[in-house]
Amino acid sequence: MFPIETFNLTKKFNGLVAVNKVSLKIKEGEIFGLLGPNGAGKTTFISMLCTLLKPTSGRAKVNGFDIIKEQNEVRKSIGIVFQDPSLDNRLTGRENLEMHAGLYGVPKEERKKRIDEVLRLVGLYERANELVRNYSGGMKRRLEIARGLIHYPKVLFLDEPTLGLDPQTREHIWEYIKKLAEKENITILLTTHYMEEADALCNRVAIMDYGEIKVLDTPENLKNSLEGDILMLEIKNGKNFFEKVKKLHSVKKIHIAENKISMTVRNAEKFAPKVLEFARKNKIFVNSISVRKPSLGDVFLHYTGREIREEMGEGKEMMKRRARIL
Amino acid sequence: MSELEGIYTIWLREIIRFWRDKSRIISSLVQPLLFLIVFGGGFSFVRLGSLSYQTFLFPGIVAMSLVGISIASGISVIWDREFGFLKEILVAPISRTSIFIGKALGGCTTALIQGIVILSLSFLIGISISPYSFLISIGLMTIISLGLVSIGLIIASFIETFESFGLIMNFIILPLILLSGAFFPLQEAPQWLRIISFINPLTYGVEAIRFVIIGFSYIPFPISLSIISAFSLTVILLGGVAFNRQK
Ligand SMILES: Nc1ncnc2c1ncn2[C@@H]1O[C@H](COP(=O)(O)OP(=O)(O)OP(=O)(O)O)[C@@H](O)[C@H]1O
Ligand SMILES: [Mg+2]
Numbered sequence: 001m002f003p004i005e006t007f008n009l010t011k012k013f014n015g016l017v018a019v020n021k022v023s024l025k026i027k028e029g030e031i032f033g034l035l036g037p038n039g040a041g042k043t044t045f046i047s048m049l050c051t052l053l054k055p056t057s058g059r060a061k062v063n064g065f066d067i068i069k070e071q072n073e074v075r076k077s078i079g080i081v082f083q084d085p086s087l088d089n090r091l092t093g094r095e096n097l098e099m100h101a102g103l104y105g106v107p108k109e110e111r112k113k114r115i116d117e118v119l120r121l122v123g124l125y126e127r128a129n130e131l132v133r134n135y136s137g138g139m140k141r142r143l144e145i146a147r148g149l150i151h152y153p154k155v156l157f158l159d160e161p162t163l164g165l166d167p168q169t170r171e172h173i174w175e176y177i178k179k180l181a182e183k184e185n186i187t188i189l190l191t192t193h194y195m196e197e198a199d200a201l202c203n204r205v206a207i208m209d210y211g212e213i214k215v216l217d218t219p220e221n222l223k224n225s226l227e228g229d230i231l232m233l234e235i236k237n238g239k240n241f242f243e244k245v246k247k248l249h250s251v252k253k254i255h256i257a258e259n260k261i262s263m264t265v266r267n268a269e270k271f272a273p274k275v276l277e278f279a280r281k282n283k284i285f286v287n288s289i290s291v292r293k294p295s296l297g298d299v300f301l302h303y304t305g306r307e308i309r310e311e312m313g314e315g316k317e318m319m320k321r322r323a324r325i326l
Numbered sequence: 327m328s329e330l331e332g333i334y335t336i337w338l339r340e341i342i343r344f345w346r347d348k349s350r351i352i353s354s355l356v357q358p359l360l361f362l363i364v365f366g367g368g369f370s371f372v373r374l375g376s377l378s379y380q381t382f383l384f385p386g387i388v389a390m391s392l393v394g395i396s397i398a399s400g401i402s403v404i405w406d407r408e409f410g411f412l413k414e415i416l417v418a419p420i421s422r423t424s425i426f427i428g429k430a431l432g433g434c435t436t437a438l439i440q441g442i443v444i445l446s447l448s449f450l451i452g453i454s455i456s457p458y459s460f461l462i463s464i465g466l467m468t469i470i471s472l473g474l475v476s477i478g479l480i481i482a483s484f485i486e487t488f489e490s491f492g493l494i495m496n497f498i499i500l501p502l503i504l505l506s507g508a509f510f511p512l513q514e515a516p517q518w519l520r521i522i523s524f525i526n527p528l529t530y531g532v533e534a535i536r537f538v539i540i541g542f543s544y545i546p547f548p549i550s551l552s553i554i555s556a557f558s559l560t561v562i563l564l565g566g567v568a569f570n571r572q573k
Contacts, residue, residue, distance in 0.1 A: 082414075086413050088409075091339070100418075102334065103420060
C-alpha cells in the first residue's frame with residue numbers, strides 16, 4: 001500500500017484547471033517534494049488530499065482511505081502545516097497546541113510531554129504562555145510546524161513549512177523532519193520554493209507547472225538528467241559573441257542575460273578553455289568564467305522556464321509574506 | 327469518545343476567548359443594564375396593572391442580553407474563516423456536526439453566563455426570583471440562546487466576508503429585539519405591531535421568560551414555551567445542515 005496514491009486527480013475552478021490529471025504514488029517513510037512556480041497547483045493538490053477541497057475528477061487515497069468516501073479516516077491519519085496562517089491569535093502558544101491535541105484525541109497522559117517536546121523543538125518553550133498575537137511572524141510559523149507534529153500523523157503535509165524562517169530554525173526543522181520520516185516512518189509531502197531545502201530533504205521530487213507534473217525523480221537523477229555542467233561566462237564587450245558560442249558543439253541549453261551567459265555543457269572542465277580560446281580569437285574580453293554542477297534550481301528552471309507566472313506571481317508571494325507579518 | 331473530546335475542545339476555546347475579552351464582557355453587561363436603568367427610570371410613571379414598567383421590562387432585558395451575544399458568537403465563525411483558524415478545525419478528525427455542537431454550546435454558555443449575571447441583579451430593582459423560577463429561567467435561556475447561536479452559524483455559513491457583519495447585526499439583532507415585546511406590552515400595542523411581533527420567534531422567548539420571572543405574560547406560557555422550543559429545535563437542525571454543507 002502507498003500512503004499517498006492519486007489517480008488522474010483534477011481540480012478546476014470555473015474553467016481554470018488548477019490541478020490537471022495528477023497521478024502519483026508516494027512510498028511509506030518517504031519525504032516527497034512538490035516543487036513548482038507560484039500558482040502551479042501545489043496547495044490545491046494538498047487541499048484535495050487533506051479533504052478540504054473536493055476534486056473535480058479523479059481519485060486519491062491517503063493512508064489507504066478514499067479522500068471522498070472516507071474523509072474522517074483520512075483526517076485521522078494526516079497532519080498538515082498550511083501555507084497560510086491558521087493560528088488562533090487570541091490564545092497562547094500552548095493553548096493553540098492543547099486545542100490541537102484535543103481535536104486529534106491525543107491521549108491525556110501524553111499531551112503535556114508531546115507539547116513540551118514540540119515546543120522545545122521549535123524553540124518556543126520559554127514563550128509558550130504568551131498570546132500568539134504578540135509573536136513575531138517566524139515564531140507563528142514555528143508554532144504551526146510544532147502543531148502539525150503533535151499527533152504523530154501517518155502522513156504529514158507541509159505546505160512551504162519554512163517560509164519566512166531564519167536559517168538556524170530551518171536547519172533544526174529539516175533535521176526533525178528527517179528524523180520523523182526515518183524513525184517514525186511518517187510519510188511526508190512537502191512543498192517549498194527553497195531548492196536547497198528540497199535537495200537536502202527529499203527522497204524524490206516532482207516538478208509541477210500549470211497543474212501538471214512535468215518530471216518526477218530523485219534530486220540526484222534530476223540533476224544528472226540535465227546531462228552536463230553549468231558554465232557561466234561574463235564578458236565585457238560584444239554581445240553577439242554569444243550567438244557564436246551558442247553554435248559551438250555540445251552546448252545544450254543556454255540562457256543569456258545582459259553580458260552574462262549560462263549554458264549547459266558536457267565536460268565543462270574541458271570546454272571552458274575552448275571557450276576562452278574562442279573568445280581571445282574574437283577579441284572578446286572575458287570578465288569571469290565559472291563551472292559548476294547543476295543544482296536543483298537549474299533543473300527547476302529547465303522544466304518550468306524563466307518567466308514569472310501570471311505576472312501576479314511575485315506580487316501574490318509578497319502579499320502572502322505581508323499577510324504573515326501582519 | 328474523540329467526538330466528545332472535540333466538542334469539548336471547541337467549547338473550551340469559546341470560553342477562553344470570551345473570558346479573555348474583558349471589554350466585550352463589560353460592554354455586553356453594561357448595555358442591557360443601561361437600558362434597564364434609563365428606560366425603567368424614564369418610564370417609571372407607566373404602570374401596567376400592579377406592575378411597574380421596570381419590572382415588566384426586566385425579563386425583556388434578560389432576553390435582549392442573550393440575543394446580541396448569542397448571534398455574535400455564531401457569526402464569529404466568519405472571523406475564524408478569515409484568520410485561517412477554521413481550516414485547522416475543518417481538517418481535524420471530528421465531524422462537522424460535532425464542530426457545530428461545540429460552537430453552539432460555547433456560544434450558549436457565554437450567553438448564559440451573561441444572562442445569569444443579569445438575572446441575579448434582579449434584587450436591585452426589587453424583583454425576587456425563587457430558586458425554582460431561577461432554574462427554569464436558565465433552562466429557557468439555554469433553549470433560546472442555542473437557537474440564536476444557530477441563527478448566527480447559519481448566517482456565517484452563507485456569507486463569506488465580514489464586511490457584511492455590521493449590516494447583519496443591525497438588520498437582524500435590532501429588529502429582533504425591538505419587535506419582540508421586550509419593551510412594550512403586546513396587549514397595548516397597535517394591531518400592526520402586534521402582528522409583526524407574533525411573527526418574531528423571539529417574542530415567545532421573551533414572553534416565556536417573563537412568565538417565569540414575574541408571573542405575568544400576554545401569551546399563555548405553554549404556548550410560548552412550545553413555540554420557542556420548536557423554533558430553536560428547527561434552527562439548530564437547519565444550522566447543523568448548513569454547517570455540514572459549507573466548504
Ligand atoms: N478557491 C479558489 N478559487 C479560484 N481559484 C483558485 C482557488 N484556489 C486556487 N486557485 C487558483 O488555482 C491555481 C493554483 O493555486 P495554488 O494555490 O494551488 O498554487 P500553488 O502552487 O500553491 O502556488 P504558490 O506557490 O503561490 O503557493 C492558481 O491559479 C489559483 O489562482
Ligand atoms: Mg501554495
